[in-house]
Amino acid sequence: MHPAVGFIAVMDTDAVAAQKLAKDIGADFWCTDRHEAMSHPEVNAIIVATSEHEHTHPVVDALKRQVPVLVEKPIALSVKDADLMLKTVAELNGDLRVGYSRRYKTRYLLAKEQIIQGRLGTINGACARLYNSRSQCFAMLKRNKEATPVVDALTYYVDLMGWLLAENPVVEVFARGQKGIIHAAGYDTDDVTWAILTCRDGAVVNLGVSYALPEKWPSVGHSARVELIGSHGALLINDDHTDQVMQTDVGFPHVYLSDHKIETVFLESSTPGDWALGDFLGPIADETRAWLDYLAMGKPCNLATPEDARNTLAVTLAIQQSARTGKTVHIE
Template sequence: MQADLVSEDWRELLARPEVTAVIIATDEHLHVEPALFAADRGLSMMIEKPLATRLEDSARVLAEIERTGTDAVVGYTQRFRRRWLSAKERVRTGALGEVTMVTSRTLMNRLVALDAYRRAGDRSTVSPMVVSGTHAMDIALWLLDGKMPMEVYARSVDSVLGPQVQGIDGTAGLITFADGAVCQFGMSWALPVAWPAAVYSLDVAILGTSGVLTIDDTHRDIVLATDDPQTEGYAPDKRRLVDFLGSYPPGDMAFGELWGPMREETLGWFDRISLGVATPHATAAEAHRCLMMTKAFDRAAQLGRPVAFPIDATG
């Protein structure tokens, strides 16, 4: 396949008159400038999560998107998996009654964390909540859509990644909402490299006044164990000989292609911008709120006390 242009300068690419849409899939801390440039041109965007790694930058990008009326969505891939769509539909249609509590637990092996800290321009902006917990947080807030968060309480630990890379192992906390609903949230990305989930292993329970819905998204239903290290998946490591297939968001290889939720997310975005159909993509405003919530968890853990939500960008 021949390309019309190959360039190492993203500005040159986005300035071309025939470009009408763009996927911004740079490292997390490099989303801001391309997103601002694309919004100024009015290009439809799909931006990888998070919208930015600094809250003030996220607010700046959101403001420019809203000022220009740009159709911009953010890559929260879990929304394109059947189980989460089914859960959202049951909540949306009232099958559980009024939702009163959501519990969420996320476990990840430390390959993700070590890579995130290695790539970061500023390690102070990297945390398990901002970089990876954001996916599970988006699901929790999506399921609790319409409820107003009021306060966040959280604690973090750094026993493993602290000595290695001055990083955070994991964070756990509680969100309280204006109507009395609560969200219990915890995640760690410091599990041993041998932990079989390539990226995400997630358990969620949604409790309502007239029902409960539990989702086992740990991927333990398809387990691959081999004598030799595999060459596919997230940052393969020779110590990993067991894998939960399906836990890598880009998908699993079959017949030379990746099949998974990112494929569905991308194809859905193509339908959105070409056919105008509604999609479950996270909006830029939802992504900014999600970043603010992950930052609130980090801030509450740092301060050792609850913090009111929403938080300011610099306090």
């Protein structure tokens, strides 16, 4: 427990989920009505971690309580919903941050530091590709068919590039995709999507995603590569997690899929992080701690602003649009 946290209320529309989470984390209070949770006198900061299509109203209601709010990525599934949140922030002078946990993964923090120290010079090109199993893809799409691998997963790397190549927004998007097993299962979603993004100064960024890898692919989250080419240096980041491979006859649990077990696993591939010796380690733990340090001590944090997250959403939607229409999309 962070020393600044003295009380936790848990709210979920699903009473069983609310009760279980409250028990697991030793919460002080649980309920199924967000207004009851948010108006509890002890509540002075709110984390919204509802399903992707259920962010907007909880975030707006939380901002109306005049407390700092952290919402999980993506900020929303439509620009209209994101704009409603930004409008509420502006009207109420609200404090909203968006959780893009790659910003708290050590290897990407180190990349940001090298850029700040000028060791890469001007970044002229970059690429990132992301793989995951089709099992996780189907779980995401089942929740909401708009939460596609591009909008819900590649979004992390759009945000990451936006953060690393700061002050150099994407102005043009061109993408291609290929349909396969995901489409055959009834979803209007590509198996593979590749995009070329052009930034304001002309830097080109290649981003790609496939969430169609075999059902029992050994990763329990992202397998990624990120590469940055600058005028003074280049940085290649292997985030595939193939450096820690375990084989087990008794099965390894999947973080998102309760009835899914794999025998070969890339350890540390769980996107939010991992449990070890009773502690949760990894990006989400570090991100949450950084947000609480920011609230409790005023320490600056790297969490995405609502404007960052809104721009990231617009780019992911443009990637999908370009892949669907075959046309280049310009971002305003």
